[in-house]
Amino acid sequence: MKITSVQSHVLAYDLPEELGYSQQYYARRTAHLVEVQTDEGITGWGECFGPGNIALANKGIVEKVIQPMILGDDPLDRDVIWHKVYNLMRDHGQKGMSMQALSGVDIALWDIAGKVAGLPIHKLIGGAHRTEVAAYGYAMMLKRESLADHLARFTDEAAAIKDAGFAATKMKVGLGPKEDVQLAEAVRKGIGDDFPFMVDANHCYTTSDAFYVGRAVEDLNPYWFEEPVAPEDLDGYRELRAGLKINISGGEAEFGRWGWRQILENRGLDIAQPEVCGLGGISEYLRVLALCHAHFTPVINHVWGSAVSVAANLHLLAAMPAMPGGLFPWQPMLEFDTTDNRFRDDLLTTPLDIQGQVKATGRVQVPTGPGLGVDPDRAFIERFEVTG
Template sequence: MKITSVKSHVLQYDLPGELGYSQQYYERRTAHLVEVNTDEGITGWGECFGPGNIAIANKAIVEKVIQPIILGSDPMDRDVLWHRVYNLTRDHGQKGMPLQALSGVDIALWDIAGKVAGLPLHKLIGGAHRTRIPVYGYGMMLKRESVEDHVARFRLEADQIMEMGFVGAKLKTGLGPKEDIELCRAVAETVEGRGRFMVDANHCYTTPDAFYVGRALDELGAYWFEEPVAPEDLDGYRELRAALKVNISGGEAEFNRWGWRQILENRGLDIAQPEVCALGGISEYLRVLALCHAHFTPVINHVWGSAIAVATNIQLLAAMPAMPGGLHPWEPMLEFDTTDNKFRDDLLQEPLDIQGQVKSSGGFVSIPGGPGHGVVPDAEFIRHYEIDL
């Protein structure tokens, strides 16, 4: 079997309303899918992390840089191809967009391997340690409105997320330390007794401001404080973890095993959040997961993007060993964006229907049993939303 083409599909549509987080506001939803074709008619699908113009730049890397390196190769040699691409591009970026682009290609190669074997990804990895995954919902995005309006809306959205059946709710912060505590208090009061609540700062604080917010989260009982400071500030992460009760989480902006080695040896995370569509794909994710568990750091994957990303993460969470083991082990959760996302809800020939599963099962989602990541995108849907570049 040989690879005959590597295609990039950047999809985009206008959201019903503007959304924001601590770094920016945005009006469009973007997804970047990768399609790897073979001479035996087997096609694999992957996804690259990165919105907007980042996805457009990554498309060029996928098609103009990575495709020539792997064209004509056996797609089953995915680890060989991963290292060939990495070694030939490492002088131009061991992190960032080259790794995001490689991630989508690698996920597609794993999808091909699953289809050749007739097995879902979790079976290729070693089997399912769990047959269903608890799901938490995030929403409560920032908008161009007053603090008072944010507080009222966050209360409503948190209540809606819990009513949907999710096991927890996560909010965004970034209005300012004092204002953010008001948002956190509103969500904590709404979720109390119904599940966990988590806070995602998207690295907007200095270390002193993160301490200010973090001490409030200690009192409010937050489960984790996500990306409180810049990803480069390893000392800040370590200081926060040592002094606060709330779990410090992060890592979505880190790449490959070498970057993760630095984070883990620094002992700055209570919970690791690797992003498989960014750090180097499934091949590298499995190495990072092993590093995390070798440092006794539990993992809850960062999940953002289309149904391809969601299905891939469900497979990986199913295959994740309990850490530590026991009769009632600590369990990972699936992250689910509750805002409008056609690329997750409508992309597939057979939708995952995460919301429906969560509502009917008390907060859980089942593992797709089809080969590869277990889902097939709709070609007509892709043609409709693909932007012309």
């Protein structure tokens, strides 16, 4: 079998309302799908992390840099291909956009391998440790509105996510340390005392501000405090983890086994959040997962993007061994963005219907079809595809 083309499809639409997190506001939803075709008619789908113009630049890397390296290669040689591409791009970026681009290609090769074998990706990895997972819903984004409006909305949105059947909820912060503590109080008010919530700072704090917010919200008992400081700030992570009672999480902006080795050896994470569509695809995710477990660091995948990303993550959550194991082991959850996302909800010929599953059972089933087990709708892709 030979690879005959490697194409990107960047999809975009205007959101019904502007959303924000601690770094920026955004008004368009983007997804970057990768399609790998073969001479035997089998097509694989993958996805690259990275919105907006990042996606368009990554499309250039996928089609103009990676495609010529691997045309004619056997798509089943995905580990050989991974290392060939990585080694040839190493001098130009061991992290960042080159790895995001490689991620989408690698996931598509796993989809092809599953389709050839007639097996879902979690079976290729080694089987399902669980066939369904709980999901946590996040919303509570920042908007160009007053603090009072934020507080009222955060209370309402948190309550709505709890009512929708999710197992936990996650909020954004980033208005400022004092305001952010009030936001966390508003979320706790919306969900009551026993429902888990998490705080995601998207690395907007200095270490001292992160200590202030972390200590102020400790009594609200958040499950984790995500990306409190910049991903490069290894000292800050280590000091925060040692000094706060809350779990420190992060890693969505880390790439590859070498970057992950460094942040794990730094001992700054209670919970690791690898992003499979960014860190190097499924091949590299499995190596990073092994590294995390070698450091006895539990993993809850970072999930963002279209239904292709959600499906890939469901297979990975299924194939994740319990660590350390037991009758009632610690379990991962599926991250689920509850804000408007047509590329997740409407992309597939048979939708995953995560919201419907969560509402009915509080759980999400792992796909069982060959490969990713999902089928993107080409007419839908054509309708939303952008080229620049």
